[in-house]
Amino acid sequence: xxxxxxxxxxxxxxxxxxxxxxxxxxxxxxxxxxxxxxxxxxxxxxxxxxxxxxxxxxxxxxxxxxxxxxxxxxxxxxxxxxxxxxxxxxxxxxxxxxxxxxxxxxxxxxxxxxxxxxxxxxxxxxxxxxxxxxxxxxxxxxxxxxxxxxxxxxxxxxxxxxxxxxxxxxxxxxxxxxxxxxxxxxxxxxxxxxxxxxxxxxxxxxxxxxxxxxxxxxxxxxxxxxxxxxxxxxxxxxxxxxxxxxxxxxxxxxxxxxxxxxxxxxxxxxxxxxxxxxxxxxxxxxxxxxxxxxxxxxxxxxxxxxxxxxxxxxxxxxxxxxxxxxxxxxxxxxxxxxxxxxxxxxxxxxxxxxxxxxxxxxxxxxxxxxxxxxxxxxxxxxxxxxxxxxxxxxxxxxxxxxxxxxxxxxxxxxxxxxxxxx
Amino acid sequence: xxxxxxxxxxxxxxxxxxxxxxxxxxxxxxxxxxxxxxxxxxxxxxxxxxxxxxxxxxxxxxxxxxxxxxxxxxxxxxxxxxxxxxxxxxxxxxxxxxxxxxxxxxxxxxxxxxxxxxxxxxxxxxxxxxxxxxxxxxxxxxxxxxxxxxxxxxxxxxxxxxxxxxxxxxxxxxxxxxxxxxxxxxxxxxxxxxxxxxxxxxxx
Numbered sequence: 142x143x144x145x146x147x148x149x150x151x152x153x154x155x156x157x158x159x160x161x162x163x164x165x166x167x168x169x170x171x172x173x174x175x176x177x178x179x180x181x182x183x184x185x186x187x188x189x190x191x192x193x194x195x196x197x198x199x200x201x202x203x204x205x206x207x208x209x210x211x212x213x214x215x216x217x218x219x220x221x222x223x224x225x226x227x228x229x230x231x232x233x234x235x236x237x238x239x240x241x242x243x244x245x246x247x248x249x250x251x252x253x254x255x256x257x258x259x260x261x262x263x264x265x266x267x268x269x270x271x272x273x274x275x276x277x278x279x280x281x282x283x284x285x286x287x288x289x290x291x292x293x294x295x296x297x298x299x300x301x302x303x304x305x306x307x308x309x310x311x312x313x314x315x316x317x318x319x320x321x322x323x324x325x326x327x328x329x330x331x332x333x334x335x336x337x338x339x340x341x342x343x344x345x346x347x348x349x350x351x352x353x354x355x356x357x358x359x360x361x362x363x364x365x366x367x368x369x370x371x372x373x374x375x376x377x378x379x380x381x382x383x384x385x386x387x388x389x390x391x392x393x394x395x396x397x398x399x400x401x402x403x404x405x406x407x408x409x410x411x412x413x414x415x416x417x418x419x420x421x422x423x424x425x426x427x428x429x430x431x432x433x434x435x436x437x438x439x440x441x442x443x444x445x446x447x448x449x450x451x452x453x454x455x456x457x458x459x460x461x462x463x464x465x466x467x468x469x470x471x472x473x474x475x476x477x478x479x480x481x482x483x484x485x486x487x488x489x490x491x492x493x494x495x496x497x498x499x500x501x502x503x504x505x506x507x508x509x510x511x512x513x514x515x516x517x518x519x520x521x522x523x524x525x526x527x528x529x530x531x532x533x534x535x536x537x538x539x540x541x542x543x544x545x546x547x548x549x550x551x552x553x554x555x556x557x558x559x560x561x562x563x
Numbered sequence: 564x565x566x567x568x569x570x571x572x573x574x575x576x577x578x579x580x581x582x583x584x585x586x587x588x589x590x591x592x593x594x595x596x597x598x599x600x601x602x603x604x605x606x607x608x609x610x611x612x613x614x615x616x617x618x619x620x621x622x623x624x625x626x627x628x629x630x631x632x633x634x635x636x637x638x639x640x641x642x643x644x645x646x647x648x649x650x651x652x653x654x655x656x657x658x659x660x661x662x663x664x665x666x667x668x669x670x671x672x673x674x675x676x677x678x679x680x681x682x683x684x685x686x687x688x689x690x691x692x693x694x695x696x697x698x699x700x701x702x703x704x705x706x707x708x709x710x711x712x713x714x715x716x717x718x719x720x721x722x723x724x725x726x727x728x729x730x731x732x733x734x735x736x737x738x739x740x741x742x743x744x745x746x747x748x749x750x751x752x753x754x755x756x757x758x759x760x761x762x763x764x765x766x767x
Contacts, residue, residue, distance in 0.1 A: 146584070164638065167631045
C-alpha cells in the first residue's frame with residue numbers, strides 16, 4: 142500500500158480570512174467603546190505627540206474560562222528545597238483568602254491589567270477612529286490653497302550639482318563605460334600596429350611604429366578614472382504644494398475659581414480640538430491666551446502650568462484675541478477659537494461687553510468658536526448672554542462639562558456630522 | 564530497490580515525492596512487520612507556513628465554523644511567528660480515517676522522514692488503538708461531522724443573525740474544555756496493594 146501524498150501548497154490560502162474579518166469587526170466596536178476611556182485616562186498630549194503607534198487595550202475579546210479558585214480548596218504539594226515541611230503537614234490559609242481580588246468580571250477599574258489584549262494601530266488610523274463620526278461644521282474651509290508651501294521632489298539626474306548630491310552608482314557606471322569604450326579604441330589601434338609590426342617593414346617605419354605603439358600604450362594607461370562628464374548628480378525640483386492652514390485660539394480662564402480639575406478638563410478639551418484640526422489642516426498655529434482680570438498671550442508651557450490667579454474679566458481676553466487676529470491673521474487664515482471658563486464673571490457688564498465684541502467683530506472673522514463652561518452649578522451671566530449669541534450665530538456653540546468623562550460626549554456634540562436637512 | 568539510488572535520494576536535503584514514497588515503504592515495513600502497529604491509511608499533505616498558521620488557528624481541524632476567536636488566534640500566532648518568537652510545528656496530525664497529516668514544505672529530507680515515522684505511524688497508531696480515542700472519537704466520520712457542524716452554524720447565522728450565534732458560541736467556548744468527562748484518574752494504591760500487584764506481575 143503506497144502512501145497518498147497530497148500537495149496543498151497551491152491550494153486555497155487564507156482559510157481563516159473570514160475569521161480575521163470577524164475579529165476586525167469585533168475590534169472595531171471595541172475601539173470605539175474604548176475611546177472615551179482613552180480621553181479620560183491617557184495624557185492626551187501623548188497622543189498628539191508624533192508617536193508612531195497607539196496602543197489600545199481591548200477588553201471585549203478575552204475568552205473567559207473556568208478555573209479553580211486559587212484561594213480556596215485543599216491543595217497538597219511539597220515544594221522542593223524546603224527544610225521545614227514534609228508532606229501531610231498542615232499550614233494556615235493566608236488571611237483574607239477566599240475573597241477574590243475582584244480583578245476579573247465586574248471590576249470597573251479602567252486601568253488595564255497586563256494580560257489584556259492590546260492592539261497597536263498607527264496614529265493615523267487611531268485618529269480616524271477617534272474622529273470617525275465627526276466633521277467640521279457645515280462650513281467651507283474659507284481659505285483653501287491659501288498658503289503655498291514648497292516641497293523638494295526628485296527629478297532625475299543632472300550633470301551639475303552640489304557634491305553632496307553626487308550619485309556614486311550612476312557616476313561610476315558612466316566612468317566604467319567611458320573607460321571601456323576608450324580602452325577598446327586604444328586596444329584596436331595597438332593591435333593594428335602589432336599586426337603591422339609582424340610583417341616585413343623597413344627599419345625606419347618599424348621604429349616609428351614602435352614609438353607610436355609606446356605612445357598608445359601610455360595613453361591607454363593614462364585614461365582617467367573619473368572625468369567631469371561622468372559625474373551625475375541627483376536632481377531635485379521645487380514643487381509648489383497648496384496647503385490649508387488654520388490658527389486656533391485657546392482662551393483659558395485662570396482666575397482663582399478655576400481649580401486644577403477645571404484646568405485639566407479644559408486642557409484635554411483643547412488637545413482634542415487641536416488633534417481634530419490637525420486632521421483637517423496641514424498647518425496649524427495655536428495662540429494661547431489666558432486671562433484673569435487681564436489677558437496675556439503665553440506659551441503652551443505657561444498656558445497649562447500657570448500659577449497665577451485673580452479675579453475674572455473675560456472681555457480682556459476677547460479684546461486681545463481680536464487684536465491678534467487683526468494684526469497677524471487678518472487674511473488667508475482659517476480661524477478657530479475655543480474658550481474655557483467656569484463662567485464666573487465679575488459683573489454683568491463684562492458679560493455684555495463679551496457679547497458685543499463677539500457679535501460685532503470676532504464672529505465675523507472666525508470659522509467656528511466654541512465656549513465650554515466647566516463645573517458651574519448654575520447658569521451665570523456669561524452663559525446666558527452666550528446662549529442668546531449661539532442661537533443667533535451659526536458659528537458659535539456652547540457646552541458644559543462637569544466631569545472628565547463627559548468631555549468626549551460634549552466634543553462629539555459639537556462636531557457631529559450634520560445631516561443635510563438638519 | 565536500488566540501494567545506491569536510495570542512498571543518493573536520502574543524502575540530499577531537498578525531497579521529492581519519490582523520497583517520501585520510498586521512505587514510507589521502509590518506515591511502514593518497520594512499523595507493520597517489526598513493531599506490529601495497527602494504523603489508519605495515511606494521507607500525507609504538504610502545506611506552506613501560512614497554511615500551517617491557518618491550521619493552528621482552527622485547533623488543527625481541517626474544517627471549522629467561522630468565529631472571531633479563530634481570527635484572534637491566527638493574529639497572535641502569525642505575529643509571534645513573524646517576529647521570531649515562535650517556530651511552527653513540522654507536522655500536524657488529525658485523528659481521522661484516513662489519517663491526515665499536514666507537513667511543512669520546508670522540512671528537510673531528514674525531517675520529512677522523521678515526521679513520517681512520528682506522525683503518519685506514531686500518532687496514527689495511537690489514534691487508532693488508544694482506548695479513550697476509541698471510546699470518544701469516530702475517526703471515520705470526524706471530517707463529515709465538522710462539515711455538518713460548519714453548515715449547521717452558518718444556517719443558524721442566516722436564521723438568527725450572526726450576533727446571536729456569536730453570543731451563544733462565546734458561551735460554548737467557555738465550556739469547551741468541560742464537554743466530556745474524559746478521564747477519571749484511578750485512585751492511588753497503597754504500598755501493600757502495590758506489593759501485591761508486583762507479586763502478581765512477577766508470577767505471570
